[in-house]
Amino acid sequence: MAYSAAMSADGPAMPAGRFWVLRLMPDAPGRTALAVLLAFGASAASVALMAVSAWLLSRAAEHPPVLYLQVAAIGVRVFGISRGLFRYLERLVGHDVALRLQSALRIGTYQRLARTTLLGSRRGDLLARVTADVDAVLELIVRFVVPVVSASLVIVATSAVFAAFSPATALWLLGSALVAGVLVPGLAQWLSRRYDEAAAPARGELAAGVHELARTAPDLVAYGVADAALGRVLAVDERLKRQDDRSAWIRGVAAGCQVLAAAVAVLAALLIGGSQVADGTLPPVMLAVLVLTPLALHEVLSTLTQAAQSATRSLASLRRVREVLDAPPVGVGDRDLPPPVAPGALVLTGLAIGWPGAPTLIEGIDLTIAPGEAVAVVGPSGSGKTTLAATILGQIPPKAGTVEVVGRVGYLAQDAHIFATSVAENVRIGNRDADDADVRKALDRAGLPLPLDRVVGEHAGTLSGGEARRLALARLFVGDFQAVVLDEPSEHLDALTAEALLDDLFGSFTGVPLLVVTHDPDVIARCDRTVELAVGAVPYR
Structure with a gap:
């Protein structure tokens, strides 16, 4: 794609x-x-x-x-x-x-x-x-x-x-x-x-x-x-x-x-x-x-x-x-699920990003993330980290340049929405065709042994912060994604919960390109390299 x-x-x-x-x-x-x-x-x-x-x-x-x-x-x-x-x-x-x-x-x-x-x-x-x-x-x-x-x-x-x-x-x-x-x-x-x-x-x-x-x-x-x-x-x-x-x-x-x-x-x-x-x-x-x-x-x-x-x-x-x-479409929207393929590199070439109708935030992004490589994206608030993630996911078009990725891109949002429905239906957001066995397997991989028919409250009101984040993580496991974007995966979690979640995250996505938007030093330390965003340029460290 x-x-x-x-x-x-x-x-x-x-x-x-x-x-x-x-x-x-x-x-x-x-x-x-x-x-x-x-x-x-x-x-x-x-x-x-x-x-x-x-x-x-x-x-x-x-x-x-x-x-x-x-x-x-x-x-x-x-x-x-x-x-x-x-x-x-x-x-x-x-x-x-x-x-x-x-x-x-x-x-x-x-x-x-x-x-x-x-x-x-x-x-x-x-x-x-x-x-x-x-x-x-x-x-x-x-x-x-x-x-x-x-x-x-x-x-x-x-x-x-x-x-x-x-x-x-x-x-x-x-x-x-x-x-x-x-x-x-x-x-x-x-x-x-x-x-x-x-x-x-x-x-x-x-x-x-x-x-x-x-x-x-x-x-x-x-x-x-x-x-x-x-x-x-x-x-x-x-x-x-x-x-x-x-x-x-x-x-x-x-x-x-x-x-x-x-x-x-x-x-x-x-x-x-x-x-x-x-x-x-x-x-x-x-x-x-x-x-x-x-x-x-x-x-x-x-x-x-x-x-x-x-x-x-x-x-x-x-x-x-x-x-x-009548709002102009800017993303690619829902797509049919492609057949499983081997993960390939995530390649950004001459990429310029910015929200539609707004000025370009950053241009000239050239970045390649190989399968099995984790890259941390850091920068101050407003530097374009979330905009970059949205562009890679296809939610908004690039201002210039291209995004090339093999297969589907999974996304773990910082504030991933948990709906007031069953655990199984919340997990199926990652793959609408998943059966109960697939959902159970995804929950087990995410370390969340909840009953499939348990109804959770709006905004995960009946779950702890760690459980809500793991429920969102199960959506990635059920979806068979070939590249993954993580947005502040340790945000709002206590140290022990964050460490356990990071262990599961980095242990589960060892064979796919992994882009992590973060400002947490512990998360940055787990990544292979770091990209620091600054408006108008992309210096590497």
């Missing part, structure tokens, strides 16, 4: 357009259309239930023979049952497509993160993007697309039916529905847009603040700045609350306007229908239908203001996810 400054790792292109997320799956539009039809069936059944019930009560007041009421009575039962049935099916189909899209989007986000340098950004905000912001797909489908489209169909259908009995009433009904279902929600969305669009970034800022607060709490207390840091987080939380309150206030006013629109529709139906009944152009039993049906229709429209605001928030959240998906 070799890669150079011209290395590219372009991923699949994301769909364009405002509702690009609906095209993440080929069958998503069809499934969404089915959910819309089911929602239309539920809402239409609700409106029809009110209309038939109104006719039934009005006709029953005339005391006709009971057989004249049988069809309407059956209609009440049919529409009452079908309303619940259609609503259940709509929720089932709508949530199914939304959760499928959510899963596809989250997987795509994780895949893109593996190819970018965004992992170096504020982790709390990044976590909000891949969790809460990705969840906005559900809001967009279930709370906006399905109810808005289905409500539009119900408005047209109800107005068309009304036009057959009373065209003037149908026009008033259509006008009130457009006010309550289009004008009011649109105006409310426009008025609250500033607050709704700011909600997603504020959530990310709050998540970043809480994350930093939790990780640095002991240091903040020790330096006496805990109250100031907590105050900054609380200020963000208060700003988010104000944004929610203002959106809710606008939604409340809009709900009042929708009630007024419904009242206008009812009064217009009463006046126009009453006049038609008096003229003899409308059967008396139909007056109740004209007056009561708008109540059911406007009940369908009552959720559209919240739907409009949800759309603003969802699209703002998805834009933040899109920023992750």
Whole structure:
């Protein structure tokens, strides 16, 4: 394997357009259309239930023979049952497509993160993007697309039916529905847009603040700045609350306007229908239908203001996810595991390193590490040690020059993340195809006799420092790597634990090129030679 400054790792292109997320799956539009039809069936059944019930009560007041009421009575039962049935099916189909899209989007986000340098950004905000912001797909489908489209169909259908009995009433009904279902929600969305669009970034800022607060709490207390840091987080939380309150206030006013629109529709139906009944152009039993049906229709429209605001928030959240998906790929990402090969030399030729978008830290690096040779890389903080490791691993491209290595490069990070899952799953990060026997063997080599099914806490909360480091070391043993990079392997360990771990490390990787980033004299003493990094040059010692 070799890669150079011209290395590219372009991923699949994301769909364009405002509702690009609906095209993440080929069958998503069809499934969404089915959910819309089911929602239309539920809402239409609700409106029809009110209309038939109104006719039934009005006709029953005339005391006709009971057989004249049988069809309407059956209609009440049919529409009452079908309303619940259609609503259940709509929720089932709508949530199914939304959760499928959510899963596809989250997987795509994780895949893109593996190819970018965004992992170096504020982790709390990044976590909000891949969790809460990705969840906005559900809001967009279930709370906006399905109810808005289905409500539009119900408005047209109800107005068309009304036009057959009373065209003037149908026009008033259509006008009130457009006010309550289009004008009011649109105006409310426009008025609250500033607050709704700011909600997603504020959530990310709050998540970043809480994350930093939790990780640095002991240091903040020790330096006496805990109250100031907590105050900054609380200020963000208060700003988010104000944004929610203002959106809710606008939604409340809009709900009042929708009630007024419904009242206008009812009064217009009463006046126009009453006049038609008096003229003899409308059967008396139909007056109740004209007056009561708008109540059911406007009940369908009552959720559209919240739907409009949800759309603003969802699209703002998805834009933040899109920023992750559109981030330029800089690493090689996940690669298929090559067949086992004999380790070869790790060769750096004319290498210049630096993070994408940042200046070059060091250039002109020429270094060859033979199989079985251990080289210590030392230098002050900021000299480029971690950047060099990231370049060798393929996480970022070289600014110039090439990195040549045979096979796969293993990495033991200083702060290797331990996930809140089983010991076996944590080890399989080094080789996703490893079976239980492979994991057990790797743990034994790492000197960590833990049960495979033992669940460890987040950040190795249930393990000691030495156990956490050995669990990360087992990932190297299970992966069959042909070159290894160690980043501060003895950091944060007591002397006895560090010595035992170093004995295992240097005893296990005797046949592969070993590059060790360290400032520990004991680690340096175990290496065959030392490379000292200084910005702009690479002097050897």
